[in-house]
Amino acid sequence: MSTQNIVRCLLDEAGTTYAEQSGISMANKPAPLYRLLVLAVLMSTRIKAELAVSAARELAEFGTPQKMCDATWQQRVEALDRGRYTRYDESTSTALGKGAQLLLDTYHGDLRRLRAKVDGDVELLREKLTELPRLGPVGADIFCREVQLVWPELRPFFDRKALAGAEKLGLPTDPDRLAELVEGPDLARLAAALVRTTLDRGLAAEITKAA
Structure with a gap:
């Protein structure tokens, strides 16, 4: 053997990457990077990965920080519920709204600006990611693990x-x-x-x- x-x-x-399983076609572009970030937030909680993936698919309609902000809190809750992410639906809806606004304010909604800011420093990237609501060290690791497909400076x-x-x-x-x-x-x-x-x-x- x-x-x-x-x-x-x-x-x-x-x-199969979790991003691919969630219907995300990974590319170094604002929308797929943001959808991956949302997936990382969903997978950060103590919940089965399959439920996080399902919820990420339902949230695809809010696939940019601006769209996530424009959605009502109730619309986000309903999308999470359709994905059977019911245990943390209300708190996660709040976190996603606040996180999207933070990304708009700090990076104009484009995570490539964060990439440029950290300039290949993985620990700094992880630190900056954890400034987002509901995204702790585990979530930061999930994002980095998956985004290395399109951000080769993070490899391995x-x-x-x-x-x-x-x-x-x-x-x-x-x-x-x-x-x-x-x-x-x-x-x-x-x-x-x-x-x-x-x-x-x-x-x-x-x-x-x-x-």
Whole structure:
């Protein structure tokens, strides 16, 4: 059982990024970057990733900070409820409205301005992201993990959940060594797959068996 076989099977089985699963076509453009940020906010709470993904799809109609601000609090709540994100719907609606306004005020609604401001400093990026309501260190890690697809200066980015998945599969837990197993654009896919390995108790066994 080779490391390369494990990685190939892992990517085949679980290598869809959470952004892609949410219907986001990732690009270094304001709208998809903002939708990814919303997804990171939704995934920050103690809730199943599938529910966060479902809610992110429902919130796609408010896919820019301006549209999120223009939506009423009740409209945001209803979108979250359609995505079955009912446990935190009211507080999240408030946080999304405040966060969107903060992005408009600080970055004119364009996260590429934040990218330029931090100039490749990952820790500074994480710090700035956590200034947004409801986006703590976990949410900042989720954003960085997924955005490395289009912001290559962040590569390789593997958070603790991804590295825990690597350990379960017997893969390197050093980010640089782990990154050597795939091409750069596949790092976000590998990171997402490793997170799923951490969250899904049976996935590691399935991958090991298939490899």
